[in-house]
Amino acid sequence: MVPECTEAFMTLMLVITDRYKRLPNPLAKIKFFNMQLLLLDDFRTRLVQIMREQHPLDAIYGSILNAINYIILILKEWSDLPLFLRLHYYKVEYENFETNKKKQGNGDLAEIGTEKDGDSNTISVSSLVVTNFEISEVFHDFDQIKLDFMKGMAFDNTISLFEHLRKEMRKIIVEMIMYDTKARSQHYRKDRWMSMPSQKEYLKMTLSDSGCELFMVLKDRLHLVQQQLCSPLFEEVWQKLSQLLNKYIYEEVVLQNRFNEGGATQLSYDITRGLFSLFGEYTQRPENYFKEYVNVFASISLKYYQVIFI
Numbered sequence: 001m002v003p004e005c006t007e008a009f010m011t012l013m014l015v016i017t018d019r020y021k022r023l024p025n026p027l028a029k030i031k032f033f034n035m036q037l038l039l040l041d042d043f044r045t046r047l048v049q050i051m052r053e054q055h056p057l058d059a060i061y062g063s064i065l066n067a068i069n070y071i072i073l074i075l076k077e078w079s080d081l082p083l084f085l086r087l088h089y090y091k092v093e094y095e096n097f098e099t100n101k102k103k104q105g106n107g108d109l110a111e112i113g114t115e116k117d118g119d120s121n122t123i124s125v126s127s128l129v130v131t132n133f134e135i136s137e138v139f140h141d142f143d144q145i146k147l148d149f150m151k152g153m154a155f156d157n158t159i160s161l162f163e164h165l166r167k168e169m170r171k172i173i174v175e176m177i178m179y180d181t182k183a184r185s186q187h188y189r190k191d192r193w194m195s196m197p198s199q200k201e202y203l204k205m206t207l208s209d210s211g212c213e214l215f216m217v218l219k220d221r222l223h224l225v226q227q228q229l230c231s232p233l234f235e236e237v238w239q240k241l242s243q244l245l246n247k248y249i250y251e252e253v254v255l256q257n258r259f260n261e262g263g264a265t266q267l268s269y270d271i272t273r274g275l276f277s278l279f280g281e282y283t284q285r286p287e288n289y290f291k292e293y294v295n296v297f298a299s300i301s302l303k304y305y306q307v308i309f310i
């Protein structure tokens with residue numbers, strides 16, 4: 001489910017790493033590593049541009065989300081590699097060194113001092129020697145034990161940006177499914193719950209007509225998203241969706257209506273045989289994701305009697 005362009009891009013990142021990891025100069029490695037961070041940020045920006053042109057339930061939108069999830073997993077794996085642990089240490093030490101030099105008024109290490117001789121500029125040999133010596137001291141003083149006390153990881157900022165995008169896109173997908181579900185639930189919310197016939201009058205209980213319309217839309221959207229997203233992402237989507245549905249059914253159906261015995265029985269049947277069966281395709285205990293309905297509002301107190309739902 002990961003787009004080929006994303007796999008190709010991360011392969012490029014790996015090739016770049018293989019090229020510069022053999023360099024003897026730590027400062028050169030840092031420059032290549034910073035270039036990788038810039039490329040990752042450019043790729044993320046491009047994904048955002050494409051994503052904004054897509055409908056949340058379109059296949060391309062799902063592919064972008066899969067790509068983002070894939071990049072996050074790869075970067076987290078790379079963060080634990082010795083090469084990037086050491087690079088992060090060097091990068092932090094070098095940035096601290098530059099900051100201290102600027103505070104002391106010596107300027108940026110990238111600018112080598114010059115001495116003017118008439119109209120020509122000549123490089124100060126003493127300045128060059130001192131600068132190279134100071135830089136070498138930054139990278140020379142390294143001990144593996146220091147990594148245990150180092151804060152953060154090499155790709156923390158980049159991962160944070162991708163995770164924020166991942167969270168926002170997942171949220172938009174869930175909201176879109178909820179929007180479609182709510183649009184088809186108007187008849188269900190306003191059904192004749194107070195005047196429904198008793199269960200005894202039915203030869204066999206079936207889902208209510210308004211409930212069938214609601215559950216069919218919900219099933220269609222979930223199936224569509226399942227086909228587009230990788231398993232971990234889809235699991236997050238349906239679990240978050242179940243939380244919103246649990247709250248919606250309680251607030252918009254249970255609290256906004258009065259029920260006779262037949263209405264209470266029908267609602268219970270719709271939820272257990274309709275909603276729970278639908279989510280039962282993704283978990284063995286769907287009722288665990290609707291605890292507010294099952295545990296807290298299992299019973300409805302009516303004016304003359306109490307109906308037990310579950």
